[in-house]
Amino acid sequence: MGRQPCCDKIGLKRGPWTIEEDHKLMNFILNNGIHCWRMVPKLAGLLRCGKSCRLRWINYLRPDLKRGGFTEMEENQIIQLHSRLGNRWSKIAAHFPGRTDNEIKNHWNTRIKKRLKLIGVDPVTHKPIEQIENSGDHKNETTLESNSSKVQEESQLEVKSIDQKDNHAEKDFVSTEEKRNEVEVTLDETNDLINNYDIWCGSMDLGLWMNQETNTNNTSYSSNSFSLENSSNPSMGESPSLQQWVESVDSILSWDGFNHLEQDLFF
């Protein structure tokens, strides 16, 4: 028996996507929508598996993606949500319209994690490392790791109950208007959590290191992002306007023949 591969991998291309491939995928989805990822590469004329196409679309081509570095507020939110949800990146990403789980996961692993360690906070338990050491349940790096996974297990149980609540809530929401309200409620809740986290952090100057980080980040995203500062409303969770997106895509890929984008978007 056993599970069949999601696609026949013989003769399929792997690795970085070319502009031409992006073009094909984008064109196909904008014109036809997404009904079955497995069929997308065949119909779009791509030598990729459906999974690869899905990933490319979700993480890079989607028009509602918010590009650019993370703001201080977003980083605060990520830290807070991670303390509650652990490595459940998709759940965390759900709080950030226009951000992908992959993007948040990468940002966590490459920046936030290190910074937390730098200010003496354990990125897994979200407790001061000093406190963990003094509590006696920590002897060295390796035991800390194992303890951390234990704590994570415990937090998983908590998260389960949160999920159950979420599921019930989701079933109750029917209209899009109500869904929008749900997002607002969640964001309000998140803001409360951030406040609590700030209080908890006390003397730790999170703002300082985040400012430093923001300054250094400005250059690293320059190649394929439009500046958040330039957007008319830089508030958290705001997706870039269609015009901004089209401009950013133009600047990145210099695509031709995409004049029909506006009509076809959000099919």
Added chain:
DNA sequence: AATGCCTTCAACCGCGTGGAT
């Protein structure tokens, strides 16, 4: 200029989940 190490992030892999049959 050449080399090696480090960092970042796009992409892949394997597994879990849930719907359809």
Added chain:
DNA sequence: TATCCACGCGGTTGAAGGCAT
């Protein structure tokens, strides 16, 4: 109920670019 299948998720990998020597 068992099986198949597509999708989604989280961990991991590797290419590319930056930086230090």
